[in-house]
Ligand SMILES: NC(=O)c1ccc[n+]([C@@H]2O[C@H](COP(=O)([O-])OP(=O)(O)OC[C@H]3O[C@@H](n4cnc5c(N)ncnc54)[C@H](O)[C@@H]3O)[C@@H](O)[C@H]2O)c1
């Protein structure tokens with residue numbers, strides 16, 4: 001067996017954590033031959049519950065789990081970590097405005113960014129799942145000046161997976177026949193799942209379906225509002241699927257994309273596709289040797305242009321709000 005990969009998870013005693021930790025410990029991220037060491041961060045009052053989760057991890061006797069450390073100090077928990085999955089965030093409470101939420105999360109992601117900057121391993125890769133994920137990633141990244149900005153990302157893989165699943169249901173194709181799905185923009189209701197480049201069995205999905213009304217009025221809102229539909233049905237936000245998507249995102253980053261496909265990741269914009277430079281926005285990306293690259297040269301039609309611009313405008317507003325709060 002090789003040297004353990006150190007994976008930090010924040011919010012580890014939460015709902016997503018309860019699914020995510022067991023997936024990572026059982027080898028879903030790096031395969032059966034790579035041991036992992038878990039570094040779990042929680043707020044002090046949640047440490048007792050987290051101890052219970054660690055007892056359950058022990059009880060699984062996972063062959064790939066080389067060790068678990070828990071704590072409430074990011075400077076200790078993040079020491080030497082290779083991957084940081086930032087899940088813990090402050091949910092929106094009653095009467096809380098968007099600005100309040102951004103400020104509360106700034107209080108979490110600014111110090112975590114600083115701690116990663118100071119103590120993480122040189123090859124650190126950061127995935128932000130906690131909402132508002134794109135802007136939380138921007139806050140963490142801005143507070144970690146010594147880590148290349150390309151090492152910070154936010155999760156839109158859940159949206160990507162939802163978009164594939166809804167398209168498979170509509171066309172009757174298996175999910176494995178669907179390639180080149182793209183989520184553009186923010187992980188929010190303004191996100192844009194793009195069927196003008198997605199393929200079903202090699203055919204462009206929008207051409208195959210040939211129904212703009214369905215695309216605009218059924219497909220896009222179903223994918224974009226799926227999180228809210230799950231909250232309505234479950235009384236709690238998506239957890240197992242969010243954990244699964246976080247694993248997919250980190251695994252793709254570690255292992256790469258196949259030659260005939262890409263994935264959606266929210267990463268720092270270099271200005272591609274007219275997305276303002278510096279925003280953490282979702283793009284189609286390929287990954288090779290641990291480095292992502294935005295897929296270039298896709299033609300963007302007028303309809304897609306409007307949708308991408310609307311989501312990017314929302315990201316710019318969030319960035320301006322956290323800038324105004326001095327968080328970036
Ligand atoms: N990007 C996505 O696709 C996606 C999908 C689903 C959920 N989410 C988001 O993921 C986040 C977590 O969801 P959940 O259902 O697990 O929530 P949860 O409330 O069950 O768990 C969150 C945990 O984070 C912990 N936490 C709070 N502040 C912390 C800090 N400073 N350091 C470490 N831990 C801290 C809390 O104690 C709690 O245990 C939420 O923000 C949710 O909206 C994102």
Ligand SMILES: O=C(O)C[C@H](O)C(=O)O
Nearest residue numbers: 131226227228230237238
């Ligand atoms: O918590 C939410 O608002 C929804 C969550 O981000 C999801 O996409 O399931």
